[in-house]
Amino acid sequence: MIAEALNFAATWPVTGPENRAHIRSSVNLWARARRCASAWKAHEENCHKAVAIKAGGLRLRRTVVVLGSGLVRDVPIMALAQKFDTVVLIDRVHLASVRAWLSWKKLDNVRLIERDLSGTDDLLAGRAPEPLAFLRQVPYLDLVISANLISQIALGVGARLEGQAPGQLPQDAVAQLVAAHIDGLFALPCTPLLLTDTAFSIIDHSGHVHERSELLAGVTPPKPFGAWDWTLAPPGEESPDYRIVHHVIAA
Numbered sequence: 001m002i003a004e005a006l007n008f009a010a011t012w013p014v015t016g017p018e019n020r021a022h023i024r025s026s027v028n029l030w031a032r033a034r035r036c037a038s039a040w041k042a043h044e045e046n047c048h049k050a051v052a053i054k055a056g057g058l059r060l061r062r063t064v065v066v067l068g069s070g071l072v073r074d075v076p077i078m079a080l081a082q083k084f085d086t087v088v089l090i091d092r093v094h095l096a097s098v099r100a101w102l103s104w105k106k107l108d109n110v111r112l113i114e115r116d117l118s119g120t121d122d123l124l125a126g127r128a129p130e131p132l133a134f135l136r137q138v139p140y141l142d143l144v145i146s147a148n149l150i151s152q153i154a155l156g157v158g159a160r161l162e163g164q165a166p167g168q169l170p171q172d173a174v175a176q177l178v179a180a181h182i183d184g185l186f187a188l189p190c191t192p193l194l195l196t197d198t199a200f201s202i203i204d205h206s207g208h209v210h211e212r213s214e215l216l217a218g219v220t221p222p223k224p225f226g227a228w229d230w231t232l233a234p235p236g237e238e239s240p241d242y243r244i245v246h247h248v249i250a251a
C-alpha cells in the first residue's frame, strides 16, 4: 500500500491534468502485475516473441512506437532500445516507477508521449474517429505495436457510455473506436503489430466455464499469427473459487 501511494504521488505532478483521473487504474495495474507476476509470465513471453518476430523481419529499424506502453512488460524494451534508433512509448499515464526504471537503465533513446489514444474526442466532435492519424506525421517509422490496449479502450468507453447523458457518444461508440484503432494501425506505412485480448472466461476449479464474453465489441480483428491464453486473475486474485483467463492474439 505504501509503495502504491508513493507511486501515485510521484506520478501526479508529471501527468497532465486531463489524465490524472487515470493514474489510480495504472497504479492498480502495476500492483496487480507484481502480485500476478508468475501467472502473467507466459503471456508476457508470448508478447515478446511476437515483437521479436516482427522486429526481426524489418530491413530498417529506425523508430518503433508502442501504443498503450503502460508498465512496459509486454514489449522487450531492452532489445527494442538496442535494435532501434528511437523507441516511442505512448500511454495516457507513464507511472513514476516506469520513468525511474527507464532512467536507471539509461535508455536514452526512449521517448515518452502522454496521449489519449481512444479517438473519443473525434466522436464527441462529430468526426469519424482517426485515433492513430497523428502517427502519419512521425518520420522514419518502421514498426508500431499496439500492446494490449484496445480492450482497455473498449472498457473505458463502455463505462463512459453507461454514465453519460443521452446524445453525447453514439451507442456504437465502442465498436467504432475499436474498428478505427485496428484500421488505423494496419493502414500505417510501416509494419503493424496488434497484441490484444479478444475475450475472457471465468473458470472454476473443476474447469467449468461460468461466463465467456468477447472484448472487441463485435469487431473482427485481422487473422492472427499467434494466439494464447493469459491467466489475468489466478485463483485468489478476484475470488478463491475461480480464475479469469483472457484469450490473446498477435496479428
Ligand SMILES: C[S@@+](CC[C@H](N)C(=O)[O-])C[C@H]1O[C@@H](n2cnc3c(N)ncnc32)[C@H](O)[C@@H]1O
Pocket: 022, 026, 029, 068, 069, 070, 071, 072, 073, 074, 075, 090, 091, 092, 093, 115, 116, 117, 118, 147, 148, 149, 152, 153, 156
Ligand atoms: C493492459 S495495459 C497494457 C500493458 C502494457 N502494454 C505493458 O506492457 O505493461 C493497458 C494500457 O492502456 C492504457 N490506456 C487505456 N486506455 C487508454 C487510452 N484511451 N489512451 C492511451 N492509453 C490508454 C492504460 O493506461 C494501460 O497502460
